[in-house]
Amino acid sequence: MTAPQRAATVPSRRLAAVTGVRGFRLIVQPGRGETYGLTIEETYGEAGSVLTTAVATLTPQQTGRVVDALFAxxxxxxxxxxxxxxxxxxxxxxxxxxxxxxxxxxxxxQPIAKHERVRALIAGINAMSTEETYYWYSKCIGIDANRARKALRTLLSDD
Structure with missing residues (x-):
């Protein structure tokens, strides 16, 4: 049996489609005392067949800076x-x-330390339309994510 024939006899696995819509979920990670960090995950599917991927993880200190956006x-x-x-x-x-x-x-x-700049970024993103947020989200998780995040920060905080 030659190599091409062996490759043809290997059973192929089919990928199963996940039914449901895309969503997000917050996972609370307890910190010291009454503080907590967060992980936001993007999810696909519902009930038993859910695919998830972590988008961002925040420390308790970082969580405290964006608590108004969390509540919104x-x-x-x-x-x-x-x-x-x-x-x-x-x-x-x-x-x-x-x-x-x-x-x-x-x-x-996430990487910003200055509170004024954090507030400017949050205000800028909250002022965006839904379509703009989807556009920037796709850029910020894509291939050139670091460059897109830097561009977004520069655009919104005038730094």
């Missing part, structure tokens, strides 16, 4: 702000558009 995303997804506590075990599901906006805020502000 949680309210926009139909939850009460009180669901976000340091003792929370279950993920908090976010609507797609609210998750895209929040993920973009987290990615843009």
């Amino acid at each position: 995303a949680i309210r926009g997804s139909g939850h009460q702000p009180s669901v976000l506590t340091f003792t929370r075990k279950a993920p908090i599901r976010l609507a797609e558009s609210d998750g895209v906006r929040l993920a973009l805020i987290l990615m843009a502000t």
